[in-house]
Structures are given as C-alpha cells and as structure tokens.
Amino acid sequence: MLLESLVFVWPQTAIAIAVILLLAIIGRWLVQVAIRRLVRMSSDRARQHLEKLGRPGHLLASATGLQSERQAQRAATMGSVIGSAATFVISAVALLTILSHVGINLAPVLASAGVGGVALAFGAQSLVKDVISGIFLILEDQYGVGDVVTVGEVSGTVEHVGLRVTSIRDASGMLWYVRNGEIITVGNVSQGWSIATVDLPIHPGEDAGRAIEVLEDLARQFGDDEEFADQLIDAPEVLGVESITGTAMTLRITAKCAANKQWGVQRELRERGKQALDAAGVRASLSSWGTPGH
Numbered sequence: 001m002l003l004e005s006l007v008f009v010w011p012q013t014a015i016a017i018a019v020i021l022l023l024a025i026i027g028r029w030l031v032q033v034a035i036r037r038l039v040r041m042s043s044d045r046a047r048q049h050l051e052k053l054g055r056p057g058h059l060l061a062s063a064t065g066l067q068s069e070r071q072a073q074r075a076a077t078m079g080s081v082i083g084s085a086a087t088f089v090i091s092a093v094a095l096l097t098i099l100s101h102v103g104i105n106l107a108p109v110l111a112s113a114g115v116g117g118v119a120l121a122f123g124a125q126s127l128v129k130d131v132i133s134g135i136f137l138i139l140e141d142q143y144g145v146g147d148v149v150t151v152g153e154v155s156g157t158v159e160h161v162g163l164r165v166t167s168i169r170d171a172s173g174m175l176w177y178v179r180n181g182e183i184i185t186v187g188n189v190s191q192g193w194s195i196a197t198v199d200l201p202i203h204p205g206e207d208a209g210r211a212i213e214v215l216e217d218l219a220r221q222f223g224d225d226e227e228f229a230d231q232l233i234d235a236p237e238v239l240g241v242e243s244i245t246g247t248a249m250t251l252r253i254t255a256k257c258a259a260n261k262q263w264g265v266q267r268e269l270r271e272r273g274k275q276a277l278d279a280a281g282v283r284a285s286l287s288s289w290g291t292p293g294h
Contacts, residue, residue, distance in 0.1 A: 024094035028189050032079075039079050061171045081135055082134035087142045127164065129181035134163035137180055143188050148260065149180050150187035188257070193233055196262035198216040203283035208241050211251060218272055219253060228268070231261040236269060248285030252290045 010154075138161065143149045147158045149168065155222065158168035166183070168176045202211055215238045222228065223235025236255035243250045257265050 005289075013101050017098050020094055020097050021103070024090050028087055028090050031090070032083050035079050035082050035086070038181070052180050081139070126179075126181060130164040130179050130278065133180040133183065134161075134166075137166070138163075142186050142245040147188055147190035149190070151183055152185070154178060173204070192258055194259050196236075196256050196265040196269060197258050198253045198266050198273060199242060199250050200248045200253070200270070200273045200277065201285035202277060203285055204244060204246065204249045206249065207281050208249060208251070210239060210280070211277065212238055214276050214282065215251060215253060215273060218276045219255075222255075222269065222272065228265065230258055231265055233257060249284075 057082060083111060112142045135144070143158055143161070143163060144165075145158055149155070149158055149227040151166070152167060154168050154170065154176045156168045156176065157233050158166065159169050159175070160167040160181075164180060166178045166180060168178060169174065202216070219238055234256040239254060240251040241249060253269055255265055255269065257261075
C-alpha cells in the first residue's frame with residue numbers, strides 16, 4: 001500500500017517529501033558540525049586551563065590524558081554517541097512526517113511502536129541500564145584503559161572499556177568483567193595526581209629534630225633532581241614524626257606526583273632517606289635489628 005501511494009502521489013506531496021528529506025539532511029549535517037565543534041572547544045578549554053598552571057599543569061594534562069590518544073578517543077566516542085542519537089531522532093521525525101504527507105494513518109503505527117517499546121523496555125532494561133551507564137562512564141572519563149582502579153571489590157588495571165562491560169585485570173592476573181550498570185563507586189589512582197608516602201623508622205632515642213633536618217635537606221635535593229622532574233608535581237615534604245613506639249620513632253615524607261608515578265618515587269625516596277640517615281649517624285629502629293638471639 002505504501003509503494004502504491006508513493007507511485008501515485010500528487011506533485012505537491014512529492015515536493016513536500018523532497019523538502020522534508022532536504023531539511024533532514026541539512027539538519028543532520030548542522031548537528032554533526034555543532035557536536036564536533038562543542039567537543040573540540042571543551043577539550044581546548046580544559047587543556048588551556050591546565051597549561052596556565054605551568055609545569056604542574058603539563059604533568060596533570062599528561063596524567064589525565066588531555067595530551068594523549070586517550071583524549072582523542074574519548075572525544076570521538078562522545079561525538080559518535082551524541083551524533084548517532086541525533087541522527088536517529090532526525091530520521092524518525094522525517095519518516096513520520098513523510099508518512100503523514102503520503103496519507104498513511106500514523107495512529108496504528110505509533111500504537112504498535114508504543115507496545116513494542118514497552119515490551120523491549122521490560123525485556124532489555126538491564127542491557128539499557130548497562131549501555132547508558134557505559135556512555136556516561138566514557139563521557140565523564142571516570143577511567144580509561146591502563147588506569148589502576150577499584151570498582152566494588154575488584155582492584156586492578158583497566159584493560160577494556162565498552163558501552164556494556166568493563167574488563168579489569170587484578171594483581172593475580174585474573175580478568176574481571178564488570179557490567180557498567182552495576183558500578184556504584186569507582187576509585188581511580190591514575191587520574192590527576194597521586195601521593196608518594198614514605199615512612200622511615202629510626203631509634204626512639206635519637207634526636208627527632210636532627211633527623212628531620214637531614215630528611216629536609218634530602219627533600220630539597222630530591223626536588224631539584226632532573227631525573228624526577230617529570231614525575232614530581234611538588235617537592236617532597238617532611239611531615240615530621242608520624243608515630244612513636246617502644247622500638248621505633250617513625251618519620252614520614254610525602255611527595256605529590258603525577259598519576260601512577262608514586263611507586264617509583266616512593267622506592268627512591270626510601271632508599272635515599274635510609275642512606276642520608278646512615279650518613280648522618282642516625283640509628284635505625286630497634287626492630288630493624290631483629291629479635292635478640294637470632
């Protein structure tokens with residue numbers, strides 16, 4: 001019936017259909033151009049904001065993916081998802097408008113679509129929830145491939161981020177598949193910056209002030225070391241005495257680092273701190289000598 005109606009359509013109706021198709025094509029093109037510009041402007045503003053911060057800004061930009069392939073992929077995904085939704089809406093409106101001009105009664109069509117939509121919503125609500133959650137995970141850049149995250153009871157490195165499922169490999173090598181719709185909270189240590197924390201236990205009878213001075217000199221030297229210039233956001237800071245027990249007085253050093261760089265900074269700070277304290281004659285904690293008789 002539809003084909004027969006199209007064959008014998010009046011010239012005015014044919015012109016109306018052509019105009020509708022032309023407007024739909026132009027509208028889709030304009031929407032796609034607007035989406036691309038908005039995504040590009042958003043990325044540029046974020047990058048400019050971080051660049052104003054100087055060296056810390058460059059480290060943060062690198063850590064958060066603003067200067068990496070990940071940012072380009074995220075921007076492309078954002079444009080693709082929004083563009084696909086816009087294309088679907090424009091196409092649906094154009095199709096319904098054409099059908100009404102041809103003379104087809106839309107009431108049964110809309111009623112059938114409504115019943116089908118309700119059935120689909122009940123049957124695929126979990127899938128829809130997963131996909132919508134996945135879209136927002138990508139748009140908000142909550143995590144990306146290579147990030148170290150904690151999702152619920154799972155902690156590990158993200159290997160794949162899809163619209164429905166996220167793959168995470170834990171420290172034991174097990175690969176976990178987490179449905180995006182079931183993710184409530186996400187902890188990400190790979191975005192922005194991280195803190196390197198080093199505790200150095202010394203003999204409880206040592207002069208805390210002298211030991212802190214030794215570590216402060218070390219912190220200044222470490223902050224000026226070019227080897228770690230691309231890993232440190234701020235120079236290490238000696239917080240002072242963290243705890244005192246019968247066998248040890250613990251001194252704490254922290255350093256603000258680029259994301260995922262805290263592990264190497266911690267190891268180096270711990271090694272240099274031990275060497276500096278030994279060179280200054282500061283005794284180690286009693287527990288470091290082991291149990292008497294062994």
